[in-house]
Amino acid sequence: MTECIFCKIINGEFNTEFVYQNEYAVVFKDINPKADTHLLVVPRKHIESLNEVDDEVLLGKLMMTVKEAAKVAGLKSFRTVINTGKDAGQEVFHLHIHILAGSIRL
DSSP: OTTOHHHHHHTTSSOOOOSEEOSSEEEEEOSSOSEEEEEEEEESSOOOSGGGOOOHHHHHHHHHHHHHHHHHTTOSSOEEEOOOSGGGTOOSSSOOEEEEEEEEOO
16 A cells, blocks of 8 residues: 555654654654644554454454553553544545554543
8 A cells, every 4th residue: 555654654754753663563642733642553564444344353453452552651541442444534545543642632
C-alpha cells in the first residue's frame, strides 16, 4: 500500500520515533493529540480497518502491544479507541488503536 501514510511510517520513509515496537506493530505519538498522552498502535501488516481483520491471533498481539506500550510510556490507566470507517471518525485507513491518557479532548 504505497499511498498509506502509516505504511510509509512503518517503512521508515519519515523520521518517526517509535515509542515501542515489536514484530507485529509499531507505536508512535499521534501528530494531532486528543489527550495529554495520545499514542497509536499500528500493525505492520496493512489492514484497512477492524472490519477487514480475519486474524484472531494478530488482534490478540495488537492488544498485548497496547499493554506493553502503555507500560513503557508509564501509563497506569488509559483509554483505547478503534475508529472503524469514515462515519466513525477513521481518518487513516490502516487499522490502528488509539491509546489516550490524562486529560482527554475528544
